[in-house]
Amino acid sequence: MHIGQAPQRRRTKTAGTGRPGARSLWAAACCSSLASTASAAPAQDALSPAGVQASHIFSLWTLTLTVCSLVFAAVLIALLIAMTRAPRASRDARADLGPLEHPERRVSRVVGGASIVSVLLLFGLLVADIATDRALSRLPVANAVQLEMTGHQWWWEARYTDDTPGSGFAVANELHVPVGRPVVISLKADDVIHTFWVPNLHGKKDMIPGRESTIEFRADRAGTYRGQCAEFCGLEHALMAFTVVAEPAAEYDAWLARQRAPAPQPANALQARGEHLFTTGNCAGCHTVRGTSAQGVLGPDLTHVMSRPMLGAGTFANTRANLESWIKAPGSMKPGTTMPPSQLSAQDLNALVAWIGTLQ
Ligand SMILES: [Cu+2]
Numbered sequence: 001m002h003i004g005q006a007p008q009r010r011r012t013k014t015a016g017t018g019r020p021g022a023r024s025l026w027a028a029a030c031c032s033s034l035a036s037t038a039s040a041a042p043a044q045d046a047l048s049p050a051g052v053q054a055s056h057i058f059s060l061w062t063l064t065l066t067v068c069s070l071v072f073a074a075v076l077i078a079l080l081i082a083m084t085r086a087p088r089a090s091r092d093a094r095a096d097l098g099p100l101e102h103p104e105r106r107v108s109r110v111v112g113g114a115s116i117v118s119v120l121l122l123f124g125l126l127v128a129d130i131a132t133d134r135a136l137s138r139l140p141v142a143n144a145v146q147l148e149m150t151g152h153q154w155w156w157e158a159r160y161t162d163d164t165p166g167s168g169f170a171v172a173n174e175l176h177v178p179v180g181r182p183v184v185i186s187l188k189a190d191d192v193i194h195t196f197w198v199p200n201l202h203g204k205k206d207m208i209p210g211r212e213s214t215i216e217f218r219a220d221r222a223g224t225y226r227g228q229c230a231e232f233c234g235l236e237h238a239l240m241a242f243t244v245v246a247e248p249a250a251e252y253d254a255w256l257a258r259q260r261a262p263a264p265q266p267a268n269a270l271q272a273r274g275e276h277l278f279t280t281g282n283c284a285g286c287h288t289v290r291g292t293s294a295q296g297v298l299g300p301d302l303t304h305v306m307s308r309p310m311l312g313a314g315t316f317a318n319t320r321a322n323l324e325s326w327i328k329a330p331g332s333m334k335p336g337t338t339m340p341p342s343q344l345s346a347q348d349l350n351a352l353v354a355w356i357g358t359l360q
Pocket residue numbers: 151152154193194195229230231232233237240
């Protein structure tokens with residue numbers, strides 16, 4: 001609406017000011033930000049911390065920004081004073097080099113004082129930096145949710161490793177965590193270096209092949225937060241996102257129970273045909289569906305694939321049409337993916353998607 005009005009305004013204005021253009025830009029920015037709050041897009045914003053770790057980082061950022069802005073303003077003011085203090089009388093007048101020829105006491109005092117203040121401020125920032133690092137490493141992790149996350153080109157595998165043997169399970173591209181409880185994730189990489197980053201919850205942590213590192217955070221505010229791989233990892237690096245759903249303990253427990261359960265049995269002949277195609281076709285070589293004979297590990301676990309709103313690591317919405325296009329030609333939606341296209345007939349594809357649709 002605002003965007004539509006802008007050209008009209010432009011016509012009534014005299015040309016050459018450049019302001020209407022700027023105004024319509026603002027209107028566009030405003031509309032798009034309204035639109036993004038209206039849809040339930042997951043948050044991805046380091047400046048809106050939803051957990052204690054992100055708050056520590058946010059405080060350090062605010063302090064650094066404040067100190068640096070004040071110093072910047074002070075330098076500009078000093079510059080303005082210097083420029084206006086002793087203007088030349090005319091173009092031909094000799095420059096006033098008085099203070100340089102006979103060093104003024106006051107000038108050396110001001111310069112010396114400013115140097116000391118700079119050193120103190122920089123030292124203060126260093127102390128704040130170290131204090132933040134210590135605070136980040138001191139998150140109490142008793143009773144933490146433990147999981148393992150592996151970065152693959154270009155998707156995320158997460159394993160909920162429970163103390164009850166046999167009740168662990170894998171999910172892809174979507175974590176659920178309980179609000180108020182610490183989460184400890186051990187990070188690995190399968191192929192190249194990836195970086196785990198959920199700006200609302202914590203800073204970045206590299207995932208390096210052959211090495212294991214951990215990240216600890218706690219979500220204190222319920223919500224859905226977007227994570228993004230933050231280390232260039234190849235062609236589809238930009239399409240390697242995931243979400244963290246932070247929810248109250250009861251909802252988290254219900255989610256755990258649903259994810260632990262194996263896939264349901266096919267309820268009709270069409271679905272049974274779909275399952276047969278999946279477990280006897282190449283799909284089973286790469287994907288696991290617990291409760292069937294499919295036990296591949298090269299691709300995401302699909303046992304409860306329909307419980308995820310997005311597929312392909314945040315690339316496309318989980319709709320029937322997208323699922324069909326993906327299975328037919330994954331490379332057209334995410335060029336470079338290792339999942340191969342399939343030559344299924346329309347009936348077979350229909351059966352396959354009918355069965356996948358039951359994997360809630
Ligand atoms: Cu990556």
